[in-house]
Amino acid sequence: MNEECGVFGVWGDPNAVDITHLGLHTLQHRGQEGAGIVGRTPAGLRRHYGFGLVSQVFAQPADLIALRGPAALGHVRYATAGGAILENIQPLLFRFSDGAVALAHNGNLTNALSLRASLEQNGAIFQSTSDTEVLMHLLRRSPAKTFKGQLIDALNQVHGGFAFALLTENGLYAACDPNGFRPLVVGQLPSGGYVICSETAALNVVGAEFIKDVQPGELITVTNAGMTAEQYTTHTQLAVCSMEYIYFARPDSEIHGVNVHQARVAMGKRLAQEQPAAGDIVVGVPNSGLSAAIGYAQESGIPYEMGLIKSQYVARTFIQPTQALRERSVRLKLSALKAVVNGKRVVLIDDSIVRGTTAKQIVQLLKDAGAKSVHLRIASPPLRFPCFYGIDIQSTKELLAANYSVAAMRQLLGVESLGFLSVQGLEDSVNLQTTAPNRGLCVAYFTGKYPTPLDDYAANLKEELSKLTLNVEEVAAR
Numbered sequence: 110m111n112e113e114c115g116v117f118g119v120w121g122d123p124n125a126v127d128i129t130h131l132g133l134h135t136l137q138h139r140g141q142e143g144a145g146i147v148g149r150t151p152a153g154l155r156r157h158y159g160f161g162l163v164s165q166v167f168a169q170p171a172d173l174i175a176l177r178g179p180a181a182l183g184h185v186r187y188a189t190a191g192g193a194i195l196e197n198i199q200p201l202l203f204r205f206s207d208g209a210v211a212l213a214h215n216g217n218l219t220n221a222l223s224l225r226a227s228l229e230q231n232g233a234i235f236q237s238t239s240d241t242e243v244l245m246h247l248l249r250r251s252p253a254k255t256f257k258g259q260l261i262d263a264l265n266q267v268h269g270g271f272a273f274a275l276l277t278e279n280g281l282y283a284a285c286d287p288n289g290f291r292p293l294v295v296g297q298l299p300s301g302g303y304v305i306c307s308e309t310a311a312l313n314v315v316g317a318e319f320i321k322d323v324q325p326g327e328l329i330t331v332t333n334a335g336m337t338a339e340q341y342t343t344h345t346q347l348a349v350c351s352m353e354y355i356y357f358a359r360p361d362s363e364i365h366g367v368n369v370h371q372a373r374v375a376m377g378k379r380l381a382q383e384q385p386a387a388g389d390i391v392v393g394v395p396n397s398g399l400s401a402a403i404g405y406a407q408e409s410g411i412p413y414e415m416g417l418i419k420s421q422y423v424a425r426t427f428i429q430p431t432q433a434l435r436e437r438s439v440r441l442k443l444s445a446l447k448a449v450v451n452g453k454r455v456v457l458i459d460d461s462i463v464r465g466t467t468a469k470q471i472v473q474l475l476k477d478a479g480a481k482s483v484h485l486r487i488a489s490p491p492l493r494f495p496c497f498y499g500i501d502i503q504s505t506k507e508l509l510a511a512n513y514s515v516a517a518m519r520q521l522l523g524v525e526s527l528g529f530l531s532v533q534g535l536e537d538s539v540n541l542q543t544t545a546p547n548r549g550l551c552v553a554y555f556t557g558k559y560p561t562p563l564d565d566y567a568a569n570l571k572e573e574l575s576k577l578t579l580n581v582e583e584v585a586a587r
């Protein structure tokens with residue numbers, strides 16, 4: 110599993126580029142592989158981009174100065190399709206005889222490969238290997254008369270997960286897929302300018318007021334005439350990625366009206382009811398396990414303690430490319446507090462188990478520091494199926510819970526007991542106000558039931574699952 114991507118665009122503010130730069134810093138947790146900004150300068154759209162963190166890509170003041178103007182679009186990337194080559198770092202910038210367009214994307218398209226094959230057969234020449242680029246080819250081939258009409262045509266042909274943002278000389282456009290898998294919000298700056306970005310935390314940091322969540326199948330247009338919202342399709346059904354609430358998004362963001370920290374606290378409370386444990390202290394795994402640990406302690410009455418310390422200088426573990434690096438970075442990142450855990454029965458709370466790298470090492474750390482027993486509780490259901498909508502887990506091979514039962518995982522991780530939150534518990538904890546299936550959440554990674562056809566990925570998944578020798582229901586029930 111890898112991070113997400115983050116998008117951030119501004120229209121109608123003289124400081125658009127600097128605001129976008131700040132916004133990307135705030136969204137850095139969503140992608141650390143590459144970053145870029147396109148600015149609408151007096152000389153047209155200009156781009157600066159590269160590999161690494163926002164602070165590395167924009168190391169010199171001149172990098173931003175060259176982009177300045179009244180509108181900008183930025184992106185932080187972690188690849189889900191097409192790998193880590195410079196050409197895939199976003200925003201992508203296309204120059205046409207009649208103008209330029211910048212394109213940024215969070216999510217993953219399920220039919221990009223087949224669309225690309227047929228576009229190439231008809232003469233298209235792609236510049237990158239990412240799924241994102243197909244949108245622009247479809248847009249340019251549309252017979253519609255206006256840019257917006259062409260965009261609507263293109264949006265109706267791509268499938269899967271997408272929060273797209275596009276910048277032209279004339280406007281800033283943004284759209285969400287028909288399930289709203291990925292979060293995307295609109296806000297307004299004190300100057301009157303508009304911001305469109307992945308998370309509300311970034312609105313707060315740049316001083317913009319929240320206006321709305323972009324809804325499934327919705328297209329937002331911002332020009333000098335103001336902001337408008339319309340449906341590019343009405344075949345929609347809310348299925349927000351539940352991993353956004355569990356792990357990805359910042360605790361200080363709100364997605365469809367639900368604060369991420371509070372959702373995690375509620376997951377922890379529910380976990381305490383569903384999976385009680387006899388312990389002396391509750392310890393959360395920094396960072397994203399802490400909110401659920403607070404909830405577990407509140408509900409169980411077991412005191413919350415700081416049994417693990419996190420170094421502030423080590424990034425998220427998933428993004429390391431190899432297992433050896435991931436293991437080393439857990440060691441560097443987390444240490445046990447001997448004075449707190451020695452002789453104690455520890456109830457250890459984390460938000461998720463993916464490969465098991467983190468849990469395995471932390472249990473060892475706690476035991477080495479003298480913990481009498483470790484009762485591991487996970488504030489999400491076991492992750493057993495891949496995601497094709499924007500989280501980079503596209504194979505069951507690496508998922509611990511796809512390959513081992515809960516009892517086998519308990520042994521493997523070396524804990525006295527192990528318990529997970531139920532799917533129902535997750536849905537109730539997030540508590541979205543909707544009548545959509547699964548209470549408006551995508552829970553496919555836990556149930557194997559995907560809210561859309563998987564297009565190019567379907568055959569592969571079928572084959573993988575057949576190798577597990579269990580059917581979907583059996584895998585989900587392990």
Ligand SMILES: O=P(O)(O)OC[C@H]1O[C@H](OP(=O)(O)OP(=O)(O)O)[C@H](O)[C@@H]1O
Nearest residue numbers: 396397425426427462463464465466467
């Ligand atoms: O089972 P694994 O493969 O180890 O993956 C799961 C762990 O990874 C994530 O933390 P991460 O270190 O990425 O980020 P965080 O600091 O925000 O918790 C997540 O919160 C779990 O702790």
Ligand SMILES: NC(=O)CC[C@H](N)C(=O)O
Nearest residue numbers: 113114188189190215216
């Ligand atoms: N994590 C993402 O949202 C990635 C966006 C896009 N699919 C890419 O690979 O660049």
Ligand SMILES: [Mg+2]
Nearest residue numbers: 395396397398
């Ligand atoms: Mg973690």
